[in-house]
Amino acid sequence: MTIFISIIQLYTIITWPLYFIIQQPWKAKRLNDQKRIKIFEKSQDPKLSPIYERLDQAILDHNFLTYNSITSIFQSLTNQYDHNRNCLGYRQILSEESILSDDGQECRMDGRKLKRYHLSDYKWLTYGQVQKISALIAKGLMASGIEEGDRIMIFAETRIEWMLSFLAIPQAGAVLVTAFSNLGINGLKYSIESTECNTIIVSFECIQILQKVLANSTQHNVKRIIFMEGFHKPDFKFSTEIEIYSLNNIVQLGQQCIDQNQDLPLHKGSMDRRMIIMFTSGTNGDPKAAIITEKQIFTSIKAMYCRVRSLVNETYKHIYVAYLPTAHVMELTLELLFFLGGVRLGYASPFTLTDSAPGLAPGEISDLKLLKPTIMTAVPLVLERILKEINEKLKARTPVSQQVFRFLTDYKSKWTRLGYKCNIVTRLLCPKIREQFGDELIFMICGGAQLNERTQATIKSALDVTLIQGYGCTETTSSVICMDFETLDYGNCGSVLAHVLYRLQDWDDGGYSVQDQPNPRGELLIGGDIVTKGYYKNQQFTNEVYFIDDNGIQWYRTGDIVEMLPNGFIKIIDRRKDLIKLQNGEYISLGKVEAALKMSTLIDNAFVYGDICANDLIALISPNRKAFDELTRQLNKYQMTIEEKCLDKQIEAIYFQSMIDVCKQSSLATKEIPKRIRLVSEIWSPDNDLLTASMKLKRQNIMKKYSQQLSQMWFSTMRNINKQKLLIQQKKTQTKI
Numbered sequence: 001m002t003i004f005i006s007i008i009q010l011y012t013i014i015t016w017p018l019y020f021i022i023q024q025p026w027k028a029k030r031l032n033d034q035k036r037i038k039i040f041e042k043s044q045d046p047k048l049s050p051i052y053e054r055l056d057q058a059i060l061d062h063n064f065l066t067y068n069s070i071t072s073i074f075q076s077l078t079n080q081y082d083h084n085r086n087c088l089g090y091r092q093i094l095s096e097e098s099i100l101s102d103d104g105q106e107c108r109m110d111g112r113k114l115k116r117y118h119l120s121d122y123k124w125l126t127y128g129q130v131q132k133i134s135a136l137i138a139k140g141l142m143a144s145g146i147e148e149g150d151r152i153m154i155f156a157e158t159r160i161e162w163m164l165s166f167l168a169i170p171q172a173g174a175v176l177v178t179a180f181s182n183l184g185i186n187g188l189k190y191s192i193e194s195t196e197c198n199t200i201i202v203s204f205e206c207i208q209i210l211q212k213v214l215a216n217s218t219q220h221n222v223k224r225i226i227f228m229e230g231f232h233k234p235d236f237k238f239s240t241e242i243e244i245y246s247l248n249n250i251v252q253l254g255q256q257c258i259d260q261n262q263d264l265p266l267h268k269g270s271m272d273r274r275m276i277i278m279f280t281s282g283t284n285g286d287p288k289a290a291i292i293t294e295k296q297i298f299t300s301i302k303a304m305y306c307r308v309r310s311l312v313n314e315t316y317k318h319i320y321v322a323y324l325p326t327a328h329v330m331e332l333t334l335e336l337l338f339f340l341g342g343v344r345l346g347y348a349s350p351f352t353l354t355d356s357a358p359g360l361a362p363g364e365i366s367d368l369k370l371l372k373p374t375i376m377t378a379v380p381l382v383l384e385r386i387l388k389e390i391n392e393k394l395k396a397r398t399p400v401s402q403q404v405f406r407f408l409t410d411y412k413s414k415w416t417r418l419g420y421k422c423n424i425v426t427r428l429l430c431p432k433i434r435e436q437f438g439d440e441l442i443f444m445i446c447g448g449a450q451l452n453e454r455t456q457a458t459i460k461s462a463l464d465v466t467l468i469q470g471y472g473c474t475e476t477t478s479s480v481i482c483m484d485f486e487t488l489d490y491g492n493c494g495s496v497l498a499h500v501l502y503r504l505q506d507w508d509d510g511g512y513s514v515q516d517q518p519n520p521r522g523e524l525l526i527g528g529d530i531v532t533k534g535y536y537k538n539q540q541f542t543n544e545v546y547f548i549d550d551n552g553i554q555w556y557r558t559g560d561i562v563e564m565l566p567n568g569f570i571k572i573i574d575r576r577k578d579l580i581k582l583q584n585g586e587y588i589s590l591g592k593v594e595a596a597l598k599m600s601t602l603i604d605n606a607f608v609y610g611d612i613c614a615n616d617l618i619a620l621i622s623p624n625r626k627a628f629d630e631l632t633r634q635l636n637k638y639q640m641t642i643e644e645k646c647l648d649k650q651i652e653a654i655y656f657q658s659m660i661d662v663c664k665q666s667s668l669a670t671k672e673i674p675k676r677i678r679l680v681s682e683i684w685s686p687d688n689d690l691l692t693a694s695m696k697l698k699r700q701n702i703m704k705k706y707s708q709q710l711s712q713m714w715f716s717t718m719r720n721i722n723k724q725k726l727l728i729q730q731k732k733t734q735t736k737i
Helices: 002-023 023-035 070-074 127-143 160-168 183-195 205-214 247-259 294-312 329-341 367-369 382-399 401-417 421-427 432-435 453-463 539-545 590-597 625-634 642-647 649-665 699-705 707-736
Strands: 038-041 051-054 086-098 117-126 153-157 175-179 199-203 226-230 243-246 276-278 287-291 319-322 342-348 374-379 443-448 465-472 478-483 503-504 521-527 547-548 554-564 570-577 577-582 587-590 601-608 619-624 678-679
Touching: 002 401, 002 521, 038 070, 070 199, 070 294, 086 127, 086 590, 086 601, 117 127, 117 367, 127 160, 127 247, 153 160, 160 199, 160 329, 160 342, 175 183, 175 554, 183 205, 183 287, 199 205, 199 601, 205 226, 205 453, 276 294, 287 294, 294 329, 294 478, 294 577, 319 367, 319 478, 319 539, 329 342, 329 374, 329 401, 329 465, 329 478, 342 453, 382 401, 382 453, 401 421, 401 453, 401 539, 432 453, 443 453, 453 465, 539 547, 539 554, 570 590, 587 590, 590 619, 601 649, 601 699, 619 625, 619 649, 619 707, 642 678, 649 678, 678 707
Parallel strands: 086 342, 153 175, 153 199, 175 276, 199 226, 226 243, 319 342, 319 374, 374 443, 443 465, 619 678
Antiparallel strands: 038 051, 051 503, 086 117, 276 287, 465 478, 503 521, 521 554, 547 554, 554 570, 577 587, 601 619
């Protein structure tokens, strides 16, 4: 390994002048460092920064951006694109089989039963077919009794029927209510009852949980259920008062309306029309439902278009893989942008996405290899899993494979950050990894949560992609801040998008001020037409985080603490609710520490806890089951129960050391490293109400479930602190004597 590193370093020294002349890295660095923002309005309040907006002019040169409503675009697809042009791709299930554990129980992942699938190749719908089918669904919905303003929930995983239903709902004059497919019983019950939806479009994979919810709910308003036909024949029971249709039945109803010349005109929509009721993640209590109008969706699409305009202008070159939950605002708006912009969308599943995905039957080709996408979105959780999978495969090869991989990715990250291209390292490092993603991937967009800087650098280097990170939330209708393609730096979210305003506000309790040097810091406020109108039937929370200024601009308090860099890039420090104050007055970011812990291949999830009464952190660790089982085999402790393994001191010590290692790699301060850990036997998921549907920690629920374990660790930590204080006091006394 030492010889290998020496050769690379010698090569670098010898060839650097040549690379400097040929590649001219100062040009890329100049693009990265140029300022992106300008002052929209100066501030008269020392606790508020000026209001900023994007410096360059928004170029809106695509046909679909000239329409006066989103709904009217849906009805004019063939005016923009050839009737026979492919747009939406999907794979059909040919057969399936359940995956059973050693004890004969059905295996689950992320709250869903695991199955292995035999799948068809990708089949495609054209713009002409999509426009016709969505119009027929809309007419069928109206024929079944849907009236203007009715709320229709889609409770299904990401799939082509989701998009077709979504395109139809506003044309029927109804409002979409989103629901994550992995919602638990309580979450789904709350979503159905609080929005008073009268129709639910559901997939076969989700229909059983819907049965349980409606059977135990006396406050729902559901009158009809529409199921997406799947591999299995219908086998479910609902109240006789509920009408049951298949999605094909609805299409047929729509066709009958046309054949019989029934007067059911499609709704044209308007910018002020309520379009979506979309739930937030609900990390602290019940999720809140943001009200999104057509204007906000259109503004969000225009804002992102200005950032990815070069991709949309080369639509024939690009394919976007859609696999993240469409119920999430980021995925929905990106799918809409690329679909309306002419980029082909191929629908995929996390369970069949890659060669190592658990849902692929033997001999089947993964979605990515078959589709060969050029554009892909991801959330940090997905990228962390990809990185862990790469490390596991390298570990199984040779003892030095991981070291070589880490050295090459670090080397490439260092030089690309300075504006260079590392073509030779790319040829050594990337081909096998890129092959797993279809070998055509060029752009990756990450959002949904804060991305660890090291994860970002490693993935970008290993996949040889342009990886841009964005920032947004449901309340701001997806991304409001995003990196440029020219961005070289890591650890920030880029700059504000077009049509978006922002400013910073002091957070006195945390010690963050817009007057801080060298860079202003504070809570991020987002303003403009992109901000949603508030929460559905929740005026109290609406008043807490939304407000309208003297200029009539709608604003949203994000709760995120940020730092504004000189070129206008925004760096997320943390969420206010995730920052805790220790006894010494120092603030610690729980989210930052948890993100570092999850970098360990041994750890699947982590919950970090601290209190103002102490100076140290403690952590609950949910082990990565595959790595955990392998470790217990190596220690000859595989026959122990899962609870016994989690309490075993030797196993805990190995996990503790792994935690220390990744914390140091992430450059955490000593105070940020937990002093005690406890392994827990449960897999955290939305099913047991410990994670939200978007896989974020439900802190209150975790604290309640593990209150005894947290108390034991806490008192143990406090005893150690008191012992240390006593020893210090004794030493002082002896010194005086």
